[in-house]
Amino acid sequence: AQSVTQLDSHVSVSEGTPVLLRCNYSSSYSPSLFWYVQHPNKGLQLLLKYTSAATLVKGINGFEAEFKKSETSFHLTKPSAHMSDAAEYFCVVSESNTGKLIFGQGTTLQVKP
Protein backbone atom coordinates (compact mmCIF):
# COMPACT_ATOMS: atom_id res chain seq x y z
CA ALA A 1 0.00 0.00 0.00
CA GLN A 2 1.10 3.51 -0.73
CA SER A 3 1.77 6.06 2.00
CA VAL A 4 3.50 9.39 2.53
CA THR A 5 5.35 10.76 5.51
CA GLN A 6 6.01 14.44 5.94
CA LEU A 7 9.04 14.60 8.15
CA ASP A 8 8.36 17.99 9.74
CA SER A 9 5.08 19.13 11.20
CA HIS A 10 6.30 22.72 11.42
CA VAL A 11 8.99 24.64 9.52
CA SER A 12 9.98 28.23 10.23
CA VAL A 13 12.11 30.32 7.85
CA SER A 14 12.94 33.97 7.42
CA GLU A 15 11.65 35.87 4.44
CA GLY A 16 14.09 35.65 1.56
CA THR A 17 15.71 32.40 2.72
CA PRO A 18 15.27 28.97 1.11
CA VAL A 19 12.39 26.66 1.92
CA LEU A 20 12.69 22.88 2.23
CA LEU A 21 9.66 20.75 3.09
CA ARG A 22 10.46 17.06 3.28
CA CYS A 23 8.33 14.16 2.10
CA ASN A 24 9.07 10.45 1.88
CA TYR A 25 6.76 8.06 0.12
CA SER A 26 6.16 4.35 0.10
CA SER A 27 4.93 2.72 -3.08
CA SER A 28 5.29 -0.62 -4.81
CA TYR A 29 4.67 0.95 -8.19
CA SER A 30 5.85 4.01 -10.03
CA PRO A 31 3.98 6.61 -8.00
CA SER A 32 2.10 9.73 -8.91
CA LEU A 33 2.96 12.41 -6.37
CA PHE A 34 1.54 15.85 -5.69
CA TRP A 35 2.14 18.81 -3.44
CA TYR A 36 -0.84 20.91 -2.36
CA VAL A 37 -0.94 24.14 -0.36
CA GLN A 38 -3.74 25.29 1.93
CA HIS A 39 -3.94 28.88 3.10
CA PRO A 40 -6.10 29.72 6.13
CA ASN A 41 -9.81 29.35 5.45
CA LYS A 42 -9.14 28.12 1.94
CA GLY A 43 -9.24 24.83 0.08
CA LEU A 44 -6.26 22.91 -1.23
CA GLN A 45 -4.45 24.32 -4.24
CA LEU A 46 -2.30 22.12 -6.47
CA LEU A 47 1.32 23.31 -6.46
CA LEU A 48 2.85 20.65 -8.69
CA LYS A 49 2.63 17.03 -9.73
CA TYR A 50 5.00 14.22 -10.67
CA THR A 51 3.70 11.55 -13.01
CA SER A 52 6.86 9.71 -14.17
CA ALA A 53 8.11 12.34 -16.60
CA ALA A 54 10.99 14.66 -15.59
CA THR A 55 12.24 14.04 -12.06
CA LEU A 56 12.55 17.76 -11.34
CA VAL A 57 9.08 19.22 -11.36
CA LYS A 58 8.41 22.95 -11.45
CA GLY A 59 5.22 24.26 -9.95
CA ILE A 60 3.48 27.53 -9.31
CA ASN A 61 4.77 30.42 -7.20
CA GLY A 62 8.42 29.42 -7.65
CA PHE A 63 8.13 26.03 -5.97
CA GLU A 64 9.73 22.88 -7.32
CA ALA A 65 10.17 19.29 -6.18
CA GLU A 66 12.60 16.55 -7.09
CA PHE A 67 11.57 12.92 -7.33
CA LYS A 68 14.37 10.68 -6.03
CA LYS A 69 13.50 7.03 -6.40
CA SER A 70 16.63 5.80 -4.61
CA GLU A 71 15.69 7.84 -1.55
CA THR A 72 11.89 7.48 -1.96
CA SER A 73 11.67 11.21 -1.46
CA PHE A 74 9.77 14.08 -3.05
CA HIS A 75 10.94 17.17 -1.18
CA LEU A 76 9.47 20.59 -1.95
CA THR A 77 11.80 23.56 -2.28
CA LYS A 78 11.75 27.27 -3.04
CA PRO A 79 14.87 29.43 -3.31
CA SER A 80 13.46 32.44 -1.50
CA ALA A 81 10.49 32.46 0.87
CA HIS A 82 7.85 35.14 0.70
CA MET A 83 5.47 36.12 3.47
CA SER A 84 2.57 34.90 1.34
CA ASP A 85 4.04 31.37 1.38
CA ALA A 86 2.97 30.92 5.00
CA ALA A 87 0.44 28.08 4.83
CA GLU A 88 -0.09 24.34 5.33
CA TYR A 89 1.56 22.08 2.76
CA PHE A 90 0.48 18.53 1.96
CA CYS A 91 2.46 15.84 0.19
CA VAL A 92 0.12 13.41 -1.55
CA VAL A 93 0.51 10.08 -3.33
CA SER A 94 -2.09 8.63 -5.66
CA GLU A 95 -2.93 4.97 -5.20
CA SER A 96 -1.93 3.03 -8.28
CA ASN A 97 -5.04 0.84 -8.57
CA THR A 98 -7.76 3.23 -7.40
CA GLY A 99 -6.41 6.71 -8.01
CA LYS A 100 -7.32 7.63 -4.43
CA LEU A 101 -5.23 10.40 -2.91
CA ILE A 102 -3.29 9.52 0.22
CA PHE A 103 -2.43 12.67 2.17
CA GLY A 104 0.48 13.31 4.46
CA GLN A 105 -0.12 14.89 7.84
CA GLY A 106 0.84 18.30 6.56
CA THR A 107 3.66 20.76 7.28
CA THR A 108 2.94 24.23 8.57
CA LEU A 109 5.30 26.76 7.02
CA GLN A 110 5.89 29.92 9.02
CA VAL A 111 7.68 32.82 7.32
CA LYS A 112 9.20 35.43 9.60
CA PRO A 113 9.84 38.99 8.45
Next chain:
Amino acid sequence: ETGVTQTPRHLVMGMTNKKSLKCEQHLGHNAMYWYKQSAKKPLELMFVYNFKEQTENNSVPSRFSPECPNSSHLFLHLHTLQPEDSALYLCASSQVAGQQNQPQHFGDGTRLSIL
Protein backbone atom coordinates in the same frame (compact mmCIF):
# COMPACT_ATOMS: atom_id res chain seq x y z
CA GLU B 1 -9.26 28.90 -7.69
CA THR B 2 -12.75 29.50 -8.99
CA GLY B 3 -13.11 26.14 -10.75
CA VAL B 4 -14.84 24.50 -7.78
CA THR B 5 -17.33 26.56 -5.79
CA GLN B 6 -18.78 25.53 -2.43
CA THR B 7 -21.69 27.10 -0.58
CA PRO B 8 -22.23 28.10 2.10
CA ARG B 9 -18.72 28.95 3.32
CA HIS B 10 -19.81 28.74 6.94
CA LEU B 11 -22.68 26.87 8.54
CA VAL B 12 -23.78 26.64 12.16
CA MET B 13 -26.51 24.18 12.94
CA GLY B 14 -28.08 22.38 15.83
CA MET B 15 -28.04 18.63 16.16
CA THR B 16 -31.67 18.31 15.11
CA ASN B 17 -31.46 20.54 12.03
CA LYS B 18 -31.40 19.49 8.40
CA LYS B 19 -29.14 21.37 6.01
CA SER B 20 -27.33 20.80 2.72
CA LEU B 21 -23.90 21.66 1.41
CA LYS B 22 -23.52 22.45 -2.27
CA CYS B 23 -20.60 22.05 -4.63
CA GLU B 24 -20.37 23.07 -8.28
CA GLN B 25 -17.43 22.57 -10.62
CA HIS B 26 -16.84 24.51 -13.83
CA LEU B 27 -13.92 22.43 -15.09
CA GLY B 28 -15.74 19.92 -17.25
CA HIS B 29 -14.73 17.09 -14.93
CA ASN B 30 -16.60 13.83 -14.50
CA ALA B 31 -15.61 12.86 -10.97
CA MET B 32 -16.50 14.63 -7.73
CA TYR B 33 -15.50 13.98 -4.14
CA TRP B 34 -16.42 14.91 -0.57
CA TYR B 35 -13.68 15.11 2.07
CA LYS B 36 -13.77 15.89 5.79
CA GLN B 37 -10.90 17.87 7.29
CA SER B 38 -10.71 17.89 11.07
CA ALA B 39 -8.06 19.60 13.14
CA LYS B 40 -4.86 17.57 13.57
CA LYS B 41 -6.11 14.74 11.33
CA PRO B 42 -5.37 13.86 7.71
CA LEU B 43 -8.04 14.53 5.12
CA GLU B 44 -10.69 11.83 5.17
CA LEU B 45 -12.29 10.80 1.89
CA MET B 46 -16.03 10.42 2.36
CA PHE B 47 -17.66 9.83 -1.02
CA VAL B 48 -16.67 9.51 -4.66
CA TYR B 49 -18.91 9.99 -7.69
CA ASN B 50 -17.84 9.12 -11.22
CA PHE B 51 -20.15 10.13 -14.08
CA LYS B 52 -22.93 10.75 -11.51
CA GLU B 53 -22.64 7.26 -10.03
CA GLN B 54 -21.42 6.74 -6.47
CA THR B 55 -18.31 4.57 -6.55
CA GLU B 56 -17.07 5.02 -3.00
CA ASN B 57 -18.66 5.36 0.42
CA ASN B 58 -15.88 5.31 2.97
CA SER B 59 -17.98 3.95 5.85
CA VAL B 60 -19.65 7.31 6.34
CA PRO B 61 -22.52 7.46 8.87
CA SER B 62 -25.97 7.63 7.32
CA ARG B 63 -26.56 11.09 8.80
CA PHE B 64 -24.50 12.25 5.79
CA SER B 65 -26.33 11.71 2.52
CA PRO B 66 -24.69 12.67 -0.79
CA GLU B 67 -26.47 13.50 -4.01
CA CYS B 68 -24.99 13.98 -7.47
CA PRO B 69 -27.66 15.05 -10.00
CA ASN B 70 -25.10 15.65 -12.76
CA SER B 71 -21.35 15.73 -13.25
CA SER B 72 -21.14 19.42 -12.32
CA HIS B 73 -23.08 19.41 -9.04
CA LEU B 74 -22.64 17.59 -5.78
CA PHE B 75 -24.61 17.96 -2.57
CA LEU B 76 -24.12 16.70 0.95
CA HIS B 77 -27.37 16.50 2.92
CA LEU B 78 -26.96 16.67 6.67
CA HIS B 79 -29.35 15.59 9.42
CA THR B 80 -29.09 14.78 13.08
CA LEU B 81 -25.38 15.56 13.20
CA GLN B 82 -23.14 15.15 16.22
CA PRO B 83 -20.64 17.62 17.72
CA GLU B 84 -17.75 15.53 16.37
CA ASP B 85 -19.02 16.26 12.86
CA SER B 86 -17.81 19.84 13.19
CA ALA B 87 -15.09 20.20 10.55
CA LEU B 88 -14.18 21.70 7.21
CA TYR B 89 -15.94 19.84 4.40
CA LEU B 90 -14.10 20.00 1.12
CA CYS B 91 -15.40 19.20 -2.31
CA ALA B 92 -13.04 18.23 -5.13
CA SER B 93 -13.27 17.23 -8.77
CA SER B 94 -11.06 15.46 -11.30
CA GLN B 95 -11.31 14.46 -14.93
CA VAL B 96 -12.18 10.86 -14.12
CA ALA B 97 -12.10 8.86 -10.89
CA GLY B 98 -9.86 5.84 -10.51
CA GLN B 99 -6.84 6.98 -12.51
CA GLN B 100 -3.51 7.34 -10.78
CA ASN B 101 -2.18 10.50 -12.43
CA GLN B 102 -5.29 12.62 -11.99
CA PRO B 103 -4.89 15.62 -9.69
CA GLN B 104 -7.97 16.77 -7.87
CA HIS B 105 -9.10 20.37 -7.76
CA PHE B 106 -10.57 21.57 -4.48
CA GLY B 107 -13.11 24.13 -3.44
CA ASP B 108 -12.61 26.44 -0.46
CA GLY B 109 -14.77 24.28 1.76
CA THR B 110 -17.69 24.73 4.13
CA ARG B 111 -16.78 25.30 7.76
CA LEU B 112 -19.45 23.39 9.69
CA SER B 113 -20.08 23.90 13.39
CA ILE B 114 -22.54 21.72 15.28
CA LEU B 115 -23.99 23.21 18.43
